[in-house]
Amino acid sequence: MEPIIALEDVSFTYKINEDSSVPVLKNVSFSIYPGEYVAIIGHNGSGKSTLSKHFNGLLTPSSGDVWVQGHNTKDESKKLDIRKTVGMVFQHPDNQIVATIVEEDVAFGLENIGVPRAEMKHRIDEALEVVKMSEFRKRPPHHLSGGQKQRVAIAGVLAMQPDCIVFDESTSMLDTFGRNEVLQAIRKMNKMGMTIITVTHRMSEAAEAGRIIVVEDGKIVMDGNPREIFKHKQVLMDLQLDVPAVSQMADIVHSQIPMFSKELIQEDELINEVNRVSKARSGEMV
Ligand SMILES: Nc1ncnc2c1ncn2[C@@H]1O[C@H](COP(=O)(O)OP(=O)(O)O)[C@@H](O)[C@H]1O
Ligand SMILES: [Mg+2]
Known part of the structure; x- marks a missing residue:
């Protein structure tokens, strides 16, 4: 099977100015395959968000390559294809909601890529259904709970019909109830065949994935199924992680x-x- 995302010897350095820079990713290589559910864990500042932004070309490597369905993320002419293939959901739902009515918010991305009206309605219906927000479609998003807002943000990404969605700490601002709502939606999307990559500091969430990648100081230190990974309790504790x-x-x-x-x-x-x-x-x- 062809990978959906492949990283080949990726290093990345933030350039602050002429004489200062922050090296973050260091020679990272791995592939993610269609239908996988992958959790990325690592303590604060280990490079998880920087890594995630490489999955859809929000950042491109300082050296090495990232391939998304065979397209190099450095290829400007493929940028839109890549963004359509890999969607991203971030930590703060408020920063991702742009419209004043739920269904308009979900429509926003579709308008930008010129999806025809009739098709748009169908996609919005479907996306809101998956995240169980159909009954809120005429409501203003700012009246919703955190979990509901985050589900609207997910619907917006889902409506673009990506093959893969990356969640960067997308449940960390939510209470237990909101978190469970979002996790349910994630599970459902994975069952529908979508590739899921989730960055989380909650080990119980990582345990739900089929594969865990552990990041430390911009390098991959473990990569395996959760049962294998969580056997290494001491290694995880040394990395300031938990089981x-x-x-x-x-x-x-x-x-x-x-x-x-x-x-x-x-x-x-x-x-x-x-x-x-x-x-x-x-x-x-x-
Ligand atoms: N825009 C930026 N400019 C400079 N340094 C950054 C920037 N974003 C992140 N960093 C630095 O890169 C390192 C990794 O950050 P990040 O990828 O956000 O880690 P994580 O998501 O695991 O907390 C940290 O040292 C952080 O301070
Ligand atoms: Mg982060």
Whole structure:
């Protein structure tokens, strides 16, 4: 399978002025394939946002190349194609909402790329449906909750029908309820076949992905499935990262009850394990 995004030996330095610059990305290479759900984790300042902005050409490498569906992000003539292929959702929903009515906001990007009226209506309906915001279509966005606003921002990106959406800490400003609403929409989009890349500092969110990439000082230090990654608790702690709360709990229970698995990362696994072990133990007692 061809990758949707491929990074080849990418380095990136912010040029502040003539004599000062900040090197951030250092010889980064990896590929992301269609339909993947990838979480990028790393502590503050490790280079996650800089990396994310390379996925759709918002930034281009100082050296090395980024390919999006085979197009080099440095190729000016492909810029629009690349932006259509990879959409981005940022941290603050307020900065991404431009119109005074929800449906107009979702329409904004479509108008810019000249989508015909009839097609536009269809795409807006569909996008609002996916994020469960259809009933709010005539409302002013500034009256919505954070989670609802972020879902409107997602609908705006979704209406552009990208193959991949990048979420840069898109749930970090939301309360638990809003975060769950957005996560549900993300899961649904991935099930529909969309490639998802999510930057997060919440390990429980990263645990939902199929693959985790760990960034430290502009380099990739781990890349694997969540169960593998979260086994390296000490390495993560040294990187000022954590393991999901579920893994911490499982570890504690395992130390008391050895048959209780310590390799759990998701809530439903924890619940299943509690049921399994309590059944086994009640069997032992009779
Ligand atoms: N526009 C910029 N100009 C100069 N330095 C920047 C800029 N944006 C980010 N940086 C620096 O690049 C490094 C990585 O930042 P960033 O990619 O935002 O990391 P993260 O998203 O992991 O917190 C930090 O040291 C940050 O200060
Ligand atoms: Mg960031």
